[in-house]
Amino acid sequence: MKFLRAFLAATALLATAAYAAPKDSVTIGIALEPPGLDPTTGAAASIGDIVHYNVFEGLTKIGDDFSVTPLLAESWTVSPDAKTLTFKLRKGVHFQNGEPLTSQDVKFSFERAAAADSTNKEKAFFQSIAATDATDPDVVIPTFKAPSFDALFHLGLNTAVIVEPKSAATNGANPVGGGPYKLAEWSRGSAVTLKKWDGYRDAGKVAIATATFRFINDSSAQVAGLLAGDIDAIPRFDGLASLDQFKSDERFQVIVGGTEGKTILAINNKRKPFDDLRVRQALAFAVDRKALIEGAVNGLGAPIGSHLVPSDPGYVDLTGEYAHDPEKAKALLKAAGVTTPLNVGLILPPPSYARRGGEIVAAELAEVGIQAKIENVEWAQWLSGVYKDKNYDLTIISHVEPLDIGIYANPDYYFQYDSQKFRDIYAKLTAAPDLAAFKAAIGDAQRQLADDSVNVFLFQLQQASLADARLTDLWRNAPIFATDLAALSWR
Template identity: 65%
Template sequence: MRRASRLLFSASLALVASAGFAFAKDSITIGMVLEPPGLDPTAGAASAIAEVTQYNIFEGLTKINEDFSITPLLADKWEFSPDAKTLTFILKPNVKFHDGEPFSSKDVKFSFERFGAKDSTNKDKAFFASIESIETPDPQTVVLKFKDPSYWALFHLGLSTAVILDEKSAANEATAPVGTGPYKLAAWTKGASITLDKWDDYRDPGKIAIPHATFRFISDPSAASAGMMAGDVDAFPRFANLDALGQFKSDPRFQVLIGGTDCKTVVGINNKRKPLDDVRVRRAIAYAIDRSAVIGGAMNGLGTPIGSHYTPLEPGYIDLTSMYPHDPEKAKALLKEAGVTTPLQLSLILPPVPNYARQGGQIVAAQLAEVGIQANIQNVEWAEWIRGVYINKNYDLSIVCHAEPLDLGIYANPNYYFQYDSQAYRDIYAKVTTAPNAETYNAAVGEAQKKIAEDSVNAFLFQLPNATVADAKLKGLWTNAPIFVNDLSAISWQ
């Protein structure tokens, strides 16, 4: 009897399959180039942290969408004072953390005060320190009072650095994250993958279409292509093997999305190192580089040239690429004017990113050699790059993509790794951070972009493209990526 039942069940499955029906998948595997060093986006600088956790495990008061619009998340609504110095939030009711603790205004106050504290390692520490006071008149109301007008506060509050933590679990978020989001950490196999499971007690579980998500870490571009072709990976945002895109475009099993990111690819320059402390030498480097050749050779032609530390996705962008056209003779003349003896020996430290860093570095080094600059390439892993370049500033040149949007503030920090120290720029940036409206903000942002370009702080290359390869049946993936996230709540199988 049992054998007959099994045969009947098998026959039923075959009938369903032959009729063209398919069983909905209850999981997704997403490829990532880099593994996050931890899972607390409020304490670590790596963008890979937010790719796993933001909107999935953790949530903020506001949400940044693909089109750069800002909508409510943990907040139901908000109101700005006319002078843009007071921002009042009404929070969503009946929200809980994964550990069962209720979410309220006290959690917002705790989190923001923690992020702005003296010992904070939050990337947006300066923003949180600009909050003069935080009032919590009741569990559902938060009043932020800023020292100066803060036009872009809603955007900052939507970044991964502003997700809300529970005081009871905050110290352990890097390895045991507890948030209010629709997913919980299920497993982390170091060096291989992170798995998230849908949280059944989420406030709106019906909106979550995929119960299980695995992030697989595949740094090798060829292995990424092989994983996609074999069906081991369902989607790979920020796909690194750009040379293979044509193969996927011609295969009906896949979809290929090409958009832009807010990642600014730059040749970072140590402004305190001689002779790089001379603006003429930095300008010579900018003139020596042919952005189009770098984009063509390292990025398969994908990428938009930029002339300052800003991308076309960001509000207030101005195109400054004409300021330093490719002009080797101009570069040689500037080096001579600066009294530089050629060949000038400089280190070029490259992190482990195959296209823009490793391949792009080879092209940049060849272009610099044409004007008398010998860029000695050193390939390093991320830990060594962070220690040697970011922390100790032991370098001349490097190539990095800065993923944070609206991050002009790094140029106001003389201790940042390129060590640009300009009071004139800090005065300009103060106008950015205290802008009361869009018109004033955009004018200040434009002035800041021009100042950075004029001082040739870095050699600005291109906006990193957002190339995504995915199963053709997936929907809800972002084309453009103003921030690096994988919003699982928006993804579903057709």
């Protein structure tokens, strides 16, 4: 009997100790599986969600408060004309294949991103670099063709991570960076697992040893996974109708913040009849942003009138330019000689803001004589058919890259907007010598896009993050899409 009591006591003690021990793993739910894991070549935001700050790092780091702080660069100076930046690189940094980080790697990464065959989303930014001096292995000096006071922000984006030259070509499937985590496994269609890399310079400060990103694009499955304890956190929770359920459950935390997501009804500007300004304006007047925000994202959105969100520097509120007015929409279609009903295609990718929002938009367009035939597609189909081949009429998508208004200066971009007037404005924006000039130019850029009704600008995509109440330091806001695993820990 004494032996039994002693055995039970020991078992209880071990169980208590095991329960008290903090977890060192985390399972993150994300809606979309990335097409690859190289953020310097792919457009999908889910790439950065997994690898940015975790596998790959850049010279600077953007925090959830929009701050820019040192990362691979320990310090920098900016020339008086804002054309030349001198970065002192952090010492003792190695890539996960054992190669040391030097200024030559930075030079290679910048030139690769600017190359003619580059698919980097920020290609135009890297092409604005006139030269990169990498003479000193510990110092790198990019010189820009024009003043670039906002370059430090651009260099913190996932498009600007520094890659190791010998591994660059295979980073899509086998990413090699200098960050705190290495790829352990990519189970296609299911999950990506990252393991803490012991060779990281600050490995002792990293509490999470294993992180698994599970792909769950169904909101009911997201809810079930959280309630069952199979998922520890969903940084961008899709089941917004279930938020109240989690707010009242002390096992969970609900964190609501803003993102850089500009949600738009994108228009193929070169496809008839959308090459007529009046038709594009009719689309804008037909959509009720308030009803769309309530119906598509449960009120978690802020109306926008151009390609910026309210938290951006230089934001101009242009939501009144196309206030909901179905009668004006009908009149514009008539003036453009459009015979109604006008049959168009509306392609919707998987996110709920697109699928739910698409149903609402289609109903509103029908009220003015535009019959939108909905086609639901997977992310890979959207990237190939819409983004690459431009084979679409309309689509709903949220552009989450910060301050990415420069995409409208590219006439080959998927909405095929071709305006020399806008390109002239954007040239002034990129050459702005200070914040005041930048704000003035970006204000003009927003107004030009609204006047040309390039797309129907809908709302800022806000985010609700759900997590186990014991998990600490999840980002509230998302100026960029990233899950900073090294910042996480368990209470």
